[in-house]
Amino acid sequence: MVQTRRDFLKTLGIASLGMAVASCRVGAADRLPRDFKTPNRTPGDLAADESYWAGIRDLYELSDEFINIESGYYSPAVQSTIEAQIKQLRRVNKEASRYMRGVRVDEFKAAKAKLAALAGCSPDEITITRNSTEALNTIILGLKLEAGEELIYSDLEYPSMVQAIEMRAKRYGTPIRQFDIPNVPSTKEEVIEACRKAIGPKTKVMLISHMVFLNGLVPPIREICDLCHERGVEVIVDGAHAFAHVDWKVPDLHCDYYGTSLHKWLGSPLGTGMLYIKKEKIPRVWPLYAEMEKGDDSIEKFERTGTRPPHSYIGMEEAIRVHEAIGGKNKEARLRYLKNSWVSRVKELPRVKILSPITDDMSCAICSFSIEGMDPKDLADALMNRYGVFVAGLKSEYGVRVCPNLYTKPEHLDRLVMAIRELAV
Ligand SMILES: Cc1ncc(COP(=O)(O)O)c(C=O)c1O
Incomplete structure (x- = not known):
């Protein structure tokens, strides 16, 4: 479920403080308040907290014409970075x-x-x-x-x-x-x-x-x-x-x-x-x-x-x-969580091959895969043209590279998983 900005403020524990809410709203969704504090939880725990990450996602302004799961070339900046x-x-x-x-x-x-x-x-x-x-x-x-x-x-x-x-x-x-x-x-x-x-x-x-x-x-x-x-x-x-x-x-x-x-x-x-x-x-x-x-x-x-x-x-x-307000360890855990969330749902499909290590000590957000019998460029084109999911098609043995980031919504990964399931039948 997509969280509203108000939900996000609630997770920060300041929704009931009128002044704090007012100051957070200055500049609308594109501002990370100067006094922003990430909740003091373990990175693993926070990684699955969709309401927190929905608030972070609000800091970005992204195209709604396609789903971008290719942050490997260039990762968009949040609005406040662009404003600066x-x-x-x-x-x-x-x-x-x-x-x-x-x-x-x-x-x-x-x-x-x-x-x-x-x-x-x-x-x-x-x-x-x-x-x-x-x-x-x-x-x-x-x-x-x-x-x-x-x-x-x-x-x-x-x-x-x-x-x-x-x-x-x-x-x-x-x-x-x-x-x-x-x-x-x-x-x-x-x-x-x-x-x-x-x-x-x-x-x-x-x-x-x-x-x-x-x-x-x-x-x-x-x-x-x-x-x-x-x-x-x-x-x-x-x-x-x-x-x-x-x-x-x-x-x-x-x-x-x-x-x-x-x-x-x-x-x-x-x-x-x-x-x-x-x-x-x-x-x-x-x-x-x-x-x-x-x-x-x-x-x-x-x-x-x-x-x-x-x-x-x-x-x-x-x-x-x-980056520091979110915390490097929290970001790493979230990125790995996003990768695991789609990989775990497709890795056993008969025609799907995961081409990356997926253990925590040797991987994080980036993961590549192929579908038997499909050229990676054709696979990437099919994901974009039929499902609106943008990923990078690499050379044949390296498959398609998927790079989620902090702005990736769970429903983006659901769509990727659905597309892979349909293409791999
Ligand atoms: C491993 C690696 N090294 C170097 C580069 C070059 O990066 P840039 O084009 O930002 O210089 C890239 C670009 O994707 C890369 O993946």
Whole structure:
């Protein structure tokens, strides 16, 4: 049952307080009140509380012409994030060069500090990029490797990163090698073992995803980093899908380099990403864009990227506020709950094959599936054209990728399940 905003306020325990209700209503459904408090319940308990999540869903303005279960490419921002962007856009256009030459610098630093706090590291170790591609190209192309030092990468990496690696090999002669990891491992140890076997005598750096774009597999990054470090290998982590999706902090991962897109699971404005480099590794990386004034050990050497739109990182601050008000652990539990809610109803159907790991330790919201005898693109088209359900059709062996998010309604997943049942008969 869809909950009204009033029900939502009730769940916050403030419906009877006239003033609080009035202030919550200012700006209608698109505002998360500044004093918003998520009820103090266990994440597992809250994950199933539809009235709470209906209130969160009210923060979004989404098309009612189709059901969007593809937040993997881009996750829409809540209204207040969009409003923050627009407000900043207007302000910057009023103040123009005066803003750009003035408070812009401090505002960028303040936004970075908020992002660093969310990532659990020092602002001296991160910078705001446009996306994962920019962050990861910086490392892949800029890492100072000696002749003959090898870069290895798993077979489940994103094509743009593979191309960056191939370009590096062509441009600098860096030896590169792809290694296989199981798509649907039964245990985390299988992935660790595949990484262990992949390391050769010349290997100096490994690239691996924190959440595989094809099927949502979450490899055990910390264990992989530890084993790499024992063998003198550095680790670049492609976290495009993992940031603000599964709940973690940089120190948990033990990685050397990390790149992510904030416009995916954080719900930050399009064109925001993060590059993390462990402090002592900063001198090991050339920036993509020339910078000769900042010290070689300063993260700011990656920030001479030309004039950029200040509304994007100001909007990002609001996305961080909303994320923190909900709570990273609560969000992760809800996302996993949504995935489980549709998968559990279709996984036993005779022609349906689940192509992702579905245990809690190796997956969260993303899950892929196929229907025997159907090309994934045709399956995705049928879901959209016949049922109004938008998902991503991947290459044949990877099936169709389903990515629910906080705005996904239970009835959206009911429709997906109904469609799969009908298509799989
Ligand atoms: C695993 C992975 N890495 C990198 C990227 C690139 O992200 P962006 O286009 O935001 O740079 C994607 C995009 O979907 C991805 O899935």
